[in-house]
Amino acid sequence: MKNTSIITPNQHALIRLPSEGMKVVELKPDQIINLGKFGSFKVNEILGYSYGQAFEILDDYMVRPIKSLMEDQVQPMENESTQEEEGQFTRKDIATILSESSENNQFIIDVGSQIQKLSSDDIDKLKNSGVSSDVGQQIIDKIIEGHAGFDKKTLFSQQKYLKRKQAKFFRRFSVDYLGGSQLLEYFLEKDNQRVFDMTTESLGLLFSYANVKPGGKYLLIDETGGVILYALMERMNGEGSIVSIHENEHPNHILLRNSDYTDEMIDRMVKPINWLQFVETNAEKINWKDEPEDVIENMKATRKAQYYRQKKRAQDINHVIDLVSEGNFDAFISVSKLHMPSVLPYILPKVGGSRPIAIYSEYKERLLETQHFLSVDRRILAPSIYESKVRHYQTIPGRMHPVMSSRGLDGYVLTGTRVYPKQEGITAVGRGISKKRRAQDETEKS
Known part of the structure; x- marks a missing residue:
């Protein structure tokens, strides 16, 4: 069983950088991981720490644990007293400058060389003087010292300016556990079309309405390459079964390689089936007959294998076909571009009574057509469309400000409850029912 709290060798992890970039890596012992301009480090240096720990890159691929990615934890420079004698800014001076802020930004003339004395050549020289974040902090100190309009910025603008420079020059990183939601977050930034612009909030909404829990039996359509499947397995805590419907000869679950689940666990939980096998269960079932033991013993090694x-393939196919034939699934979950009104007539009979369906799409219009179909079909009670929106804020002590640019698409979830409508013997009860009964009684008496 993989470790979810301690950084462990031969597991995948998510590396977070000061620039808010992310990288998925496999932590192989003695390996050196390259983080581009942020430097490189040995995997052995971070093993044994808790997930979420931040590190600073030092010389010779070494690291040291630090409190956070952005906080200035560098010790005072040895030549700080010399700088005071030469009339240069020290870190205390910079802290003073931060406290001397303007009420607004109207006096700032933000035109490159007119307000910044430090040239790009000077910055390159400082970069080449070392590899630790000491150098990054020195660069930031010099940039602030050479910025003619820094004290004319508001305190909020100064904090934002410092954060941008720290993200650019600090050689730090943190290591997070790579769960289903973290993998979704990674692909949302790297390749959002692969996950249909789904956010972690929409993933939580989808699983909540699908009532996902350990030990359940779920019907899944996942066209993300296995991101949703991984998150579903994680939420089920390794208990239960998932019938994954796909269009091809073999399912595309390539991203499960990042889950670090064993092949035995994946084979036990995930039961792939293509659409032809799902629709034509009787015709696609394999009539397998075992060969006699003496025949098997006389086979060549390759033929026996x-x-x-x-x-095994025949047994797996027949087993999943039996699961589909039994039906009574605890929920149906879909994250795909398939035309749901064409798919649901085959899906709904397999979902158990009083069980939910949950369908995700990045476009509301797709779900509106499906909602209308379900309203007419009457096998789904109260089909409704929901949306999850999260507004991010940037803060300093005593003040909040919303992030001005954010994602426009968070996706939508259509959900409803499977029911068995009664076809006959239904009597509508309303205000006129008592009058009608009295009229019938009077007719019978007369």
Whole structure:
């Protein structure tokens, strides 16, 4: 079982950088991981720490643990007293400048060389003087010292300016556990089309309405390459079964390689089936007959291995077909671009009574058509569309300000409850029912 709290060798992890970039890596012992301009480090240096720990890159691929990615924890420079004698800014001076802020930004003339005395060549020289964040902090100190309009900025603008420079020059990183939501977050930034612009909030909304829990039996359509499947397995805590419907000969679950789940666990929980097998269960079932033991013993090694592979494949296909034939799934979950009104007539009979369906789409219009279909079909009670929106804020002590630019798409979730409508013997009860009964009684008496 993989470790979810301690940084462990031979597991995948999510590296977070000061620039808010992310990188998925496999932590192989003795390996050196390259983080581009932020430097490189040895994997052995971070093993044994808790997930979420931040590190600073030092010389010779070494690291040291630090409190956070952005906080200035560098010790005072040895030549700080010399700088005071030469009339240069020290870190105390910079702290004083931060406290001397303007009420607004109207006096700032933000035109490159007119307000910044430090040239790009000077910055390159400082970069080449070392590899630790000491150098990054020195660069930031020099930039602030050479910025003619820094004290004319508001305190909020100064904090934002410092954060941008720290993200650019600090050689730090943190290591997070790579769960399903973290993998989704990574692909949302790297390749948002792969996950259909789904956010972690929308993922939580989808699983909440699907009532996902350990030990359940779920019907899934996942076209993200396995991101949703990984998150579903994680939420089920390794208990239960998932029938994954796909369009091709083999399912595309390539991103499960980042889950670090064993092949035995994946085979036990995930049961892939293509659409032809799902729709034509009787026709696609394999009529397998075992060969006699003496025949198997006389087979060549390659032929025997092929025989056992074919036998296992037949058993797996027949098992998943039996699961589909039994039906009574605890929920149906879909994250795909399939036309749901064409798919649901085959799906709904397999979902158990009083069980939910949850369908995600990045476009509301797709779900509106599906909602209308379900309203007419009557096998789904109260089909409704929900949306999850999260507004991010930037803060300093005593003040909050919303982030002005954010994502426009967070996706939508259509959900409803599977019911069995009664076809006959339904009597509508309303205000006129008592009058009608009295009229019938009077007719019978007369």
